[in-house]
Amino acid sequence: MLLDDVLSNNEIFVENFEPVDLPHGPQKKVTVVTCMDTRLVDFLEPAMGIGRGDAKVIKNAGNNVLDRDVERSVAASIFALGSEEVMLVGHKDCGMANSDINKLKSNMLERGIDPKEIEKVDLKEWIGAFEDEESNVKNGVDKLKSSPLIPRDVPIHGLIIDPVDGSIEVLINGYENK
Numbered sequence: 001m002l003l004d005d006v007l008s009n010n011e012i013f014v015e016n017f018e019p020v021d022l023p024h025g026p027q028k029k030v031t032v033v034t035c036m037d038t039r040l041v042d043f044l045e046p047a048m049g050i051g052r053g054d055a056k057v058i059k060n061a062g063n064n065v066l067d068r069d070v071e072r073s074v075a076a077s078i079f080a081l082g083s084e085e086v087m088l089v090g091h092k093d094c095g096m097a098n099s100d101i102n103k104l105k106s107n108m109l110e111r112g113i114d115p116k117e118i119e120k121v122d123l124k125e126w127i128g129a130f131e132d133e134e135s136n137v138k139n140g141v142d143k144l145k146s147s148p149l150i151p152r153d154v155p156i157h158g159l160i161i162d163p164v165d166g167s168i169e170v171l172i173n174g175y176e177n178k
């Protein structure tokens with residue numbers, strides 16, 4: 001079982017780990033909003049030169065900032081934890097781009113989700129599907145910039161990473177885009 005595997009790994013980890021006392025605030029004063037893509041695990045941060053204790057990292061499907069929860073976490077990172085910049089990092093070949101909504105719907109029905117519940121929402125909007133990764137990053141930056149709860153002087157950068165070679169491209173430079 002996977003849980004047993006995790007727990008036995010944890011035992012070995014704790015035995016060999018030298019605890020360090022890190023503060024709550026991000027040492028690089030940055031908040032990263034990115035995708036939950038498995039290829040970015042243990043990859044995005046080193047590709048950005050960010051280590052443990054350096055940043056607040058918020059992840060979800062498709063680095064989507066349409067839901068209020070991302071805005072809330074970004075605001076908390078700024079007002080409660082001392083972040084001074086935000087980097088919204090999308091990635092190429094995102095599973096949320098051009099996702100097959102009909103397939104998603106049939107999978108949900110197959111797993112016993114009540115069709116009435118599915119009909120209550122616009123499934124494409126609800127799941128946060130989008131057409132292309134670059135405009136999704138740009139829309140996300142616009143959304144954060146126009147939030148009345150995020151201060152105007154916080155630079156919000158829009159980046160995109162290639163999950164194969166790790167290269168990062170700047171789509172929006174938050175210092176210039178005030």
Ligand SMILES: [Zn+2]
Pocket residue numbers: 035036037061062063091093094095096
């Ligand atoms: Zn993704």
